[in-house]
Amino acid sequence: MKSKVIKGAAFSALSLALMAALSGCGPDKDSNVTAAPSVTVSQPVKSVITDWDSFTGRFEATDSVEVRSRVSGYLEKVAFQDGAIVKKGDLLFVIDSRSFQAAVVQAQGKLSQVRSQLALAEQEFARANVLIESKTIARSLYDQRLQARQAAQAEVLSAEGALSAAKLDLEFTRITAPMSGRISRKLISEGNLVNGGNSSATLLTTIVSIDPIDIYFDIDEQSYLKYRRQANSAANQSQVRIALPGEVEPSMTGRMDFIDNRLDSSTGTLRQRARVSNKDLQLSPGQFGRVQFSSQAAYPALLLPDTAISVDATRKVVYVLNPQNKVEIRPVTLGKLHDGLREISSGLQAQDRVIVDGLQRVRSGDTATAQDRVLAQAAKTPEAQGAPL
Template identity: 50%
Template sequence: MSLRPWLGLAPIGLLAALALGGCDNKSAQSQAAPPPPPVTVAQPVKRTVTDWDEFTGRFEAIEEVQVRARVGGFVNSVEFKDGAIVHAGDLLYIIDPRPFEAVVLQAEGQLADARAKGELAKRDLERGLNLVQTSAVSEQVVDQRRQALQAARAAETQAEGTLKAAQLNVEFTHVLAPITGRISRHLVTPGNLVQGSEGGATLLTSIVSLDPIYIYFDVDEATYQRNSKLWFEGRRPSSRDTANPVQVTLTGETKPLHEGKMDFLDNRLDVSTATLRSRAIIPNKDLSVLPGQFGRVRIIGSSPYEALLIPDSAVATDQSRKIVFVVKDDNTVEARAVTLGPLDDGLRVVREGLKAEDHVIVDGLQRARVGAKVTPKMAQAPADSKPAAGDKPAAADKPASGAKP
């Protein structure tokens, strides 16, 4: 068998192998050098902010009344709806008034008798005074009649008091709401016997006021000392003599929707918790907040100051440090340790670690690597904010300094 045909095919196979090898080399080179990943950067926003201290508080009613029976007797009727809003003077219960009305009649009769006796004693004294001038009666008789008139007048006064007490008992059979607020359920149903104040008054229901409403919270000792120092330096008004503003966030709310003012600070710290009991007063026009609810209380913790702010999503955690990624002029990424402050209108205050002209990565953190190059793009600035540095804000589609379009 001749080998000439096979020798003729050898160069063709070699050329094909070399061509395939060249394609693989080009593919490997293209995979080894990908373009810098795109990221979105923004300059810190500079604006005037105020620090707020946050505490957990509980709402309590400004006025709370336990409605009790002031006279004993059988309950005739309940005149309110459980859980309704009642106003001061509204009728709540009716206790059988007939026994007390009978006592009023007796007291009226006793008063009439005392007044009649007093009138008779007065006339006897007048006659005695006329007769003593002619020596028809002695001075002793006149003194006796004068004493009888005084006793009659005392009996009349006593009878008047008895009548007023009896009339009050009749009035107390109609139990009225002492304050305006939301009433609880009725604890006594018609037909039951209740005790008055003489024998341990029966609890009938309770009422709590709702508008405005108190919220109590405890301030820790460190915060109290810091605020006291700011007050001595004239950088923060004291809540003892100034109604400092307060913001409250209820459970389920994402931002403070209730505003009020400071109303009270206690005169000592609790020895067991080292906290100072504080109180704010909050308007509650829609009556949506009830006593016993919890809320997050924010109270001013500083005077207004200029600060740099960045989106909270731009902050990363490196063990115990908070860091942000900054794009330098050569488009390489640098990690900066920062000291953070509170959130202000959705942005995080940066106390230390950033400059006004820095470009912070706000989107694409997962694609950034320290020391590696990136392709930065300036983020669109919010309508109500301005960059911290520069005469003009950067355009939304313009690359950061040093970036290639």
């Protein structure tokens, strides 16, 4: 029993010695001091920018026409290729003209007949004019000759009009392009009866102009009010940039030439139109495009990468280092993306040192070790210029 007590005391002494030895190998009190976190800071980029608002629009032809016949008859010939470019005056359709040629001959015969009657009436009136001076004929007979002459003159005028109408109908059997542009497909084939000359005339095809071409787009009421406020300071408010589907950057420009006279009460939008040159004919009516529109002159702004911007509850903030290298929080108001950098509308000064890397390692009030970096505007990205349609 005494032996067990001695062994237990020895074991306890050994344990205390081991603990003392281990505690002697622990870290010094100075080693518990945490080193200041390292962050990367940069001053915001100063740049002169232009705000571009983006709207989706649709191209429409400046002019369009429905080709219909002015006379009725059987279609004899289609003289164009579907989808071709036509010029004003090009032959498009031919209607069987034989009945119209016969009508012209008949009108010519009628005109010859009434002209002959007029010649006789002129002779009889000339004799009556001589005889009335010598009082050889009665006044009533003179009046009859005068009336016959006037009636013959009216008959000639009527026959001449009928001949002109017959010639016009004959001319209308050859249907030509009323304007230059791109023609659609034929909507009726040779041999079919064509109705013409009234509101129910047969639609033969359509033609749309292609150069220039218009793009229509709707702006919201808020943008409309903003443009009205900024109108006095706008440098080039009639100029628009246009990007086609799949394009990152606008590839063409246009000029505003129409603003509707009222907002659509059902959508709260205002329709506008820009005219675009289409000399290479790459645009067709019905295509979509993204219209970028600015109503104010270029202005200086401060830019930061989105990675330097944080969210603090319901506000956007950035972290800056003061002259003592302490972290401060600055609430900011954000603008749009410009060449990959975000505009800071308010809350920041040009000389501020903004933390752009290492935000997760610091909190407000911390002291940090700063590494300087110079920001450069990134290459234009889809977010900066409007994503492809």
